[in-house]
Amino acid sequence: MTIAVYGASGHTGKLVVDRLRGEDVLLLGRNAERLRGLGSFEVVGLDEPDRLVDVLRGCDVVVNCVAPFELHGEAVVRAAIAAGTHYADLAGEQSYIGRIFDRYDEAARDAGVTVVPMVNDGGFPVDLLVSVVAGRLERIDEIVLAHRFTGPTALSRGSGRTGLANLDLFRTGGLVHTGGRFTDAPVRTSSLLFPGGDEPSPVAKFALPEIATIPRHVTAGHVEAVGEADVVALFAAVTPEVVESLPENPGPDGGFVLVADVTGDQRLRGVVTGQDTYGTAAAALAEAARRLAAGAAKPGVLAPAQAFDPVDVLDTLDVTWSIS
Numbered sequence: 001m002t003i004a005v006y007g008a009s010g011h012t013g014k015l016v017v018d019r020l021r022g023e024d025v026l027l028l029g030r031n032a033e034r035l036r037g038l039g040s041f042e043v044v045g046l047d048e049p050d051r052l053v054d055v056l057r058g059c060d061v062v063v064n065c066v067a068p069f070e071l072h073g074e075a076v077v078r079a080a081i082a083a084g085t086h087y088a089d090l091a092g093e094q095s096y097i098g099r100i101f102d103r104y105d106e107a108a109r110d111a112g113v114t115v116v117p118m119v120n121d122g123g124f125p126v127d128l129l130v131s132v133v134a135g136r137l138e139r140i141d142e143i144v145l146a147h148r149f150t151g152p153t154a155l156s157r158g159s160g161r162t163g164l165a166n167l168d169l170f171r172t173g174g175l176v177h178t179g180g181r182f183t184d185a186p187v188r189t190s191s192l193l194f195p196g197g198d199e200p201s202p203v204a205k206f207a208l209p210e211i212a213t214i215p216r217h218v219t220a221g222h223v224e225a226v227g228e229a230d231v232v233a234l235f236a237a238v239t240p241e242v243v244e245s246l247p248e249n250p251g252p253d254g255g256f257v258l259v260a261d262v263t264g265d266q267r268l269r270g271v272v273t274g275q276d277t278y279g280t281a282a283a284a285l286a287e288a289a290r291r292l293a294a295g296a297a298k299p300g301v302l303a304p305a306q307a308f309d310p311v312d313v314l315d316t317l318d319v320t321w322s323i324s
């Protein structure tokens with residue numbers, strides 16, 4: 001079983017390689033100097049699509065850790081499908097993830113390839129958790145999703161570049177899913193009580209990635225996503241200068257709380273908490289890679305909960321999760 005890691009020289013790419021210790025791993029990227037010393041590697045640029053397909057033909061699965069996905073992600077998806085190699089990525093970009101479903105599902109199914117975008121510490125556990133919550137309700141009227149950063153660690157420079165490449169998305173807040181379709185309608189929620197909080201925090205529409213996946217496997221009247229208003233404003237105002245001031249390799253103390261409030265014939269709240277954003281993302285991607293390499297999922301572009309057993313995978317991540 002060979003697992004390729006594209007973008008292995010990046011902050012999260014290196015953490016993923018660490019988590020895959022003991023497996024046969026092939027590191028891929030554009031720059032030999034950045035890959036040297038990290039393991040067995042091959043230099044292949046995204047502007048060499050035929051060679052990338054040739055390299056991937058020898059691998060069971062490729063995990064994509066490039067940044068930003070908006071600019072560079074699709075080249076690896078196309079090569080994986082052409083090579084017949086299963087694919088997972090770290091993307092947290094709502095537009096990119098939606099595009100992968102819309103453009104590549106049929107080609108992936110025809111090729112017998114499983115493609116799972118958004119295997120990270122945010123949208124990934126929430127997608128799995130909401131499918132578990134949904135299984136406990138007869139009818140769902142509304143799902144409100146929210147993320148809160150709780151640790152001192154800053155975002156990585158790669159995440160900052162990703163925010164900049166998706167600036168329009170973060171300025172508009174992205175999509176909601178209502179009445180059976182994706183629209184740019186406003187959100188209904190203006191304040192939310194986060195777990196452990198004393199009073200509700202002001203929130204605003206936030207382009208969380210799981211908006212692009214949850215409506216594909218959960219039937220709900222309305223699905224929307226929000227973030228704390230001051231954090232949403234920071235994402236909407238990011239500049240190249242801010243991005244360059246971010247650390248390339250942030251520390252392991254980036255805490256997070258992820259909330260899914262689901263209302264229907266009952267009101268249930270799903271919560272995921274974690275202590276290390278990038279470490280958890282790497283653990284999720286390594287777990288998904290092993291499962292995809294073992295042929296765990298059907299072909300096509302799949303949401304996390306369509307590809308994997310939700311409870312089984314949630315229990316392997318470095319997070320705590322609950323439903324109340």
Ligand SMILES: NC(=O)c1ccc[n+]([C@@H]2O[C@H](COP(=O)([O-])OP(=O)(O)OC[C@H]3O[C@@H](n4cnc5c(N)ncnc54)[C@H](OP(=O)(O)O)[C@@H]3O)[C@@H](O)[C@H]2O)c1
Nearest residue numbers: 007009010011012031066067092120122156158159162281
């Ligand atoms: N919860 C979440 O949503 C979540 C969590 C973790 C990470 N992520 C996402 O994962 C991505 C990676 O983050 P990171 O901090 O690890 O970024 P990073 O350190 O900047 O790494 C980016 C990687 O992409 C490679 N790359 C960039 N442009 C390329 C190009 N044109 N051709 C080939 N390779 C290219 C870089 O190669 P070089 O080394 O040669 O420059 C590097 O290996 C970001 O989009 C981030 O937002 C999301």
